[in-house]
Amino acid sequence: MMELAKQKKSFFGNFKGNIRAYTMIIALISIWVIFGFTTEGIFFIPRNLSMLVRQTSITAILSIGMVFVIISGNIDLSVGSIMGFCGGVAACLQVWGEVDTVWAVLITLAVGAAIGMWHGFWIAYRQVPAFIVTLGGYMIFRGMLLGLTKSVSIAPLQESFIAIGQGYLPPIAGWGLAMILGVMAIFMTFKGRASKIKYGIEAPSMKVTILKAAAIVAFVAVFTIIMNQYQGVPIPVVIVLVLAILMTFIAGRTRYGRSIYAIGCNAEAAQLSGIKDKKIIFVMYIVMGMLAALAGIVLTARLNAATANAGMMAEMDAIAACVIGGASLMGGVGSIPGAVIGALVMASLDNGMSLMNTENFWQYIVKGLILIVAVWIDIASKKKVQ
Amino acid sequence: MSDNILEMRDITKSFSGIKALSDVNFTIKRGEIHALCGENGAGKSTLMKVLSGVWPCGSYEGKIILNEKECEFHNVRESEQAGIAIIYQELALVSEMDAGENVFLNAWHMKNGLIDFPSVYYHTKQICQELKMNIDPTRKVREFGVGIQQLIEIAKALAKKADILVLDEPTASLTESEVDILMEFLRGLKEKGVTCIYISHKLDEVLNISDNVTVLRDGKTVGTYQTAGLDEAFLIRQMVGRELSDRFPYKTRELGETVFEVENYNVMKEDDRDKKMLDDISFSVRKGEIVGISGLMGSGRTELALSLFGFLKGKKTGNVRLRGKETHIDSPSDAIRKGLGMVSEDRKRLGLFLDQSVVKNIVAASLPKISRHGVIDENEQIYLAKKYEEELKIKTPSLQADVKSLSGGNQQKVVLAKWLMTEPDVLFLDEPTRGIDVGAKYEIYNIMMDLAKRGVAIIMISSELPEVLGMSDRIIVMHEGKITGELSHDEANQEKIMHLATGGEKQ
Numbered sequence: 068m069m070e071l072a073k074q075k076k077s078f079f080g081n082f083k084g085n086i087r088a089y090t091m092i093i094a095l096i097s098i099w100v101i102f103g104f105t106t107e108g109i110f111f112i113p114r115n116l117s118m119l120v121r122q123t124s125i126t127a128i129l130s131i132g133m134v135f136v137i138i139s140g141n142i143d144l145s146v147g148s149i150m151g152f153c154g155g156v157a158a159c160l161q162v163w164g165e166v167d168t169v170w171a172v173l174i175t176l177a178v179g180a181a182i183g184m185w186h187g188f189w190i191a192y193r194q195v196p197a198f199i200v201t202l203g204g205y206m207i208f209r210g211m212l213l214g215l216t217k218s219v220s221i222a223p224l225q226e227s228f229i230a231i232g233q234g235y236l237p238p239i240a241g242w243g244l245a246m247i248l249g250v251m252a253i254f255m256t257f258k259g260r261a262s263k264i265k266y267g268i269e270a271p272s273m274k275v276t277i278l279k280a281a282a283i284v285a286f287v288a289v290f291t292i293i294m295n296q297y298q299g300v301p302i303p304v305v306i307v308l309v310l311a312i313l314m315t316f317i318a319g320r321t322r323y324g325r326s327i328y329a330i331g332c333n334a335e336a337a338q339l340s341g342i343k344d345k346k347i348i349f350v351m352y353i354v355m356g357m358l359a360a361l362a363g364i365v366l367t368a369r370l371n372a373a374t375a376n377a378g379m380m381a382e383m384d385a386i387a388a389c390v391i392g393g394a395s396l397m398g399g400v401g402s403i404p405g406a407v408i409g410a411l412v413m414a415s416l417d418n419g420m421s422l423m424n425t426e427n428f429w430q431y432i433v434k435g436l437i438l439i440v441a442v443w444i445d446i447a448s449k450k451k452v453q
Numbered sequence: 454m455s456d457n458i459l460e461m462r463d464i465t466k467s468f469s470g471i472k473a474l475s476d477v478n479f480t481i482k483r484g485e486i487h488a489l490c491g492e493n494g495a496g497k498s499t500l501m502k503v504l505s506g507v508w509p510c511g512s513y514e515g516k517i518i519l520n521e522k523e524c525e526f527h528n529v530r531e532s533e534q535a536g537i538a539i540i541y542q543e544l545a546l547v548s549e550m551d552a553g554e555n556v557f558l559n560a561w562h563m564k565n566g567l568i569d570f571p572s573v574y575y576h577t578k579q580i581c582q583e584l585k586m587n588i589d590p591t592r593k594v595r596e597f598g599v600g601i602q603q604l605i606e607i608a609k610a611l612a613k614k615a616d617i618l619v620l621d622e623p624t625a626s627l628t629e630s631e632v633d634i635l636m637e638f639l640r641g642l643k644e645k646g647v648t649c650i651y652i653s654h655k656l657d658e659v660l661n662i663s664d665n666v667t668v669l670r671d672g673k674t675v676g677t678y679q680t681a682g683l684d685e686a687f688l689i690r691q692m693v694g695r696e697l698s699d700r701f702p703y704k705t706r707e708l709g710e711t712v713f714e715v716e717n718y719n720v721m722k723e724d725d726r727d728k729k730m731l732d733d734i735s736f737s738v739r740k741g742e743i744v745g746i747s748g749l750m751g752s753g754r755t756e757l758a759l760s761l762f763g764f765l766k767g768k769k770t771g772n773v774r775l776r777g778k779e780t781h782i783d784s785p786s787d788a789i790r791k792g793l794g795m796v797s798e799d800r801k802r803l804g805l806f807l808d809q810s811v812v813k814n815i816v817a818a819s820l821p822k823i824s825r826h827g828v829i830d831e832n833e834q835i836y837l838a839k840k841y842e843e844e845l846k847i848k849t850p851s852l853q854a855d856v857k858s859l860s861g862g863n864q865q866k867v868v869l870a871k872w873l874m875t876e877p878d879v880l881f882l883d884e885p886t887r888g889i890d891v892g893a894k895y896e897i898y899n900i901m902m903d904l905a906k907r908g909v910a911i912i913m914i915s916s917e918l919p920e921v922l923g924m925s926d927r928i929i930v931m932h933e934g935k936i937t938g939e940l941s942h943d944e945a946n947q948e949k950i951m952h953l954a955t956g957g958e959k960q
Contacts, residue, residue, distance in 0.1 A: 071886050087916070150931075262831065262832075266835045266839070266852070319831060320828055320829050320831070321824070321827050321828050322820045322821070322824045322827050322829060323827060325813070325817075325820060325829060326820070328806075328809065328813075329809070329813075329817055331804055332807070332808050332809055333802075333805065333806050333807070333906075335802060336802070336803050336804055336805060336806060336817075337801050337806075337817070338764070338785055339762075339764055339795060339803050339804075340785070340789075340799060340817045340871070341784075341785045341786035341788070341789040341790075341818050341820075341875075342786070342817075342820070343784070345788055399806070399808050399809070400808065416838040
């Protein structure tokens with residue numbers, strides 16, 4: 068009897084879990100609708116939406132890395148400083164060293180990887196808590212950036228470099244990307260259903276599946292049309308899309324991704340199951356370092372300058388984005404699409420309130436409140452299920 | 454005053470329309486020790502949660518009558534005030550605080566607005582002495598063994614003037630000698646007029662300590678019996694509703710050659726490099742053999758297994774031979790690659806990923822096997838997980854269900870499945886049937902026998918002597934990090950094992 072009751076509960080749990088993923092999207096849409104009203108529609112004009120997704124991209128790149136760190140039960144407080152410092156390195160290479168764009172990007176990514184190794188070494192192999200190591204990194208790399216820039220802006224950068232942050236895909240290329248995404252979405256939805264049926268897992272009906280695929284395709288098409296109405300799909304958005312797809316695959320389908328979830332869920336059990344936890348955590352921080360460097364490149368390119376306070380508070384935005392997107396700081400739970408949507412929520416709040424000419428201090432207050440409420444909703448909904 | 458201190462009448466409790474308890478009647482006499490038995494999922498915990506107010510009144514049907522008064526508990530605090538204290542399997546002590554602080558936590562004796570520590574320690578000492586337990590109340594709780602911690606928890610309940618004490622699986626993590634102390638202690642409490650409800654899977658304890666036994670099955674009361682004159686077979690029959698003719702499916706078999714050999718194996722403590730945790734251990738296991746390792750808590754049994762598996766950090770010396778060849782195992786991943794498996798003692802801490810699905814748990818130790826170039830083959834994953842789900846008869850709503858939603862027995866089977874999938878030649882089983890019910894135990898024994906027949910060498914660590922005696926071809930007994938003796942299946946009995954386990958020489 069109890070057995071049955073438990074089974075029913077767990078079924079309910081899964082069901083509710085899906086609903087939660089959708090509440091995030093519903094929340095995002097309601098934020099948009101509110102801003103649509105308060106800004107008398109300015110929020111929805113193509114130019115603003117283009118700006119919004121571009122604003123999102125830097126937080127999104129960071130949060131894609133951060134969500135792995137959080138899933139593994141760790142934290143990285145240094146990503147804002149790494150981003151600022153690596154952006155500074157890129158600018159120095161371009162402005163003072165006259166290094167061409169490809170090399171500047173590669174070297175900057177290598178610097179990011181080296182910083183990640185530094186963190187990973189202390190955390191994985193010397194067992195210093197991640198909070199401490201990255202709090203140290205937060206100060207160290209902010210200090211290095213200050214030393215590097217001597218508190219002046221380093222500018223201007225080369226045209227090809229600036230394009231990374233400010234460029235757009237030509238409309239035709241945008242449609243090409245949309246086609247690829249659309250086909251992928253259709254393929255994945257149907258394959259997902261087919262494999263569920265094959266293994267006797269309860270699958271959504273054909274109708275629902277077609278609707279789901281159609282909704283994704285429609286969304287991609289509308290997105291492309293709107294972006295093309297302005298100047299095209301921004302390059303940083305392309306970077307985010309590629310990263311998000313790649314990392315979602317890594318999280319769900321590879322040994323590496325599975326190991327990170329296992330470590331976050333139960334580190335000792337993971338170790339005893341033969342998962343090389345140290346190596347995995349080490350690699351994870353290298354990836355995080357490189358993504359922070361990439362975010363730094365995009366930021367510097369967008370501003371066409373490196374400044375001493377670049378990337379301030381970016382770590383907090385990234386962590387907040389992950390948490391709003393359903394990641395648990397206890398580890399073991401989180402998703403990349405969730406983190407990207409979380410980043411979109413954060414950027415929407417910034418963007419909408421700026422349009423409303425809300426004073427800067429309000430933006431912090433509202434974002435802080437939304438973070439707390441989002442996590443509370445998450446906890447409350449879990450309690451209800453139990 | 455009536456004879457009955459507590460009556461629970463016609464208790465019915467449903468979860469989403471499914472009855473976990475239906476018309477359960479449970480009557481306790483004043484001052485008795487009343488055992489509550491039943492398989493996992495029979496409704497014991499639900500009944501206790503109704504009693505303690507975890508499930509508040511209104512969420513169930515029926516009446517609770519305490520001291521002839523009908524009670525309605527809305528939360529745990531109200532039931533505590535009425536004198537009901539529940540001591541759960543997982544102890545609720547603050548391990549960094551001392552014994553006195555724990556006993557009076559949130560019930561401080563105050564003086565001028567400050568905590569009166571001398572009084573706290575004095576009264577802790579008094580309560581403990583009354584219970585014939587001589588401990589220093591200013592020592593931190595984590596410095597005591599699990600057995601004493603349990604007694605501290607009971608002292609805490611008594612400090613709150615509880616007159617009904619509910620003990621949920623109190624001996625699950627105690628050694629035999631600690632169990633004896635607890636039994637003695639409970640008899641003392643009974644003399645003082647404290648009423649006990651004793652929940653346990655260990656039927657010998659139930660028969661030993663209780664005055665009456667109530668058996669639950671599938672959320673219904675099967676009956677209440679006077680303990681005097683009962684035997685285990687009868688209780689098992691009432692619990693499972695069928696006859697279990699033989700508790701252990703042991704059969705003598707032809708054994709193969711030696712696959713795993715340990716010689717002069719020493720391991721130093723991790724925190725004290727000069728102290729030996731394991732001292733000069735030598736033993737071997739043959740293909741298809743089940744070797745039982747017995748010993749008291751702290752004898753180094755678990756440490757031996759974890760160390761051989763490469764999980765413990767302490768410095769080690771000595772030889773380990775696998776299939777006749779000298780080998781060094783420096784990490785669990787190394788051990789798995791070389792054909793070792795490890796079903797650990799504490800399945801929640803070391804065995805399971807509770808928030809993950811059954812399938813992810815089953816494949817967790819076989820990721821290299823199911824992936825190519827680091828990418829997991831989903832088909833292979835589901836195919837293999839399904840195979841072991843069917844082979845071990847794991848009861849789960851689906852492979853995608855969270856493993857935490859399964860019962861203890863099925864969780865243990867998931868851990869077993871995880872290790873069987875790695876296809877080990879040598880399998881360590883550390884307390885393979887801890888905290889699971891009689892029916893599931895029997896199934897696990899069958900799986901063990903089956904594995905042995907297929908040629909897997911099994912090293913089983915267990916605190917339950919009947920299990921060691923019933924399932925092992927050979928029994929190794931440990932005491933304080935050393936092997937004190939070895940007994941064959943036929944010569945072994947409880948007395949000989951206990952003699953060796955307490956440091957005696959083999960006669």
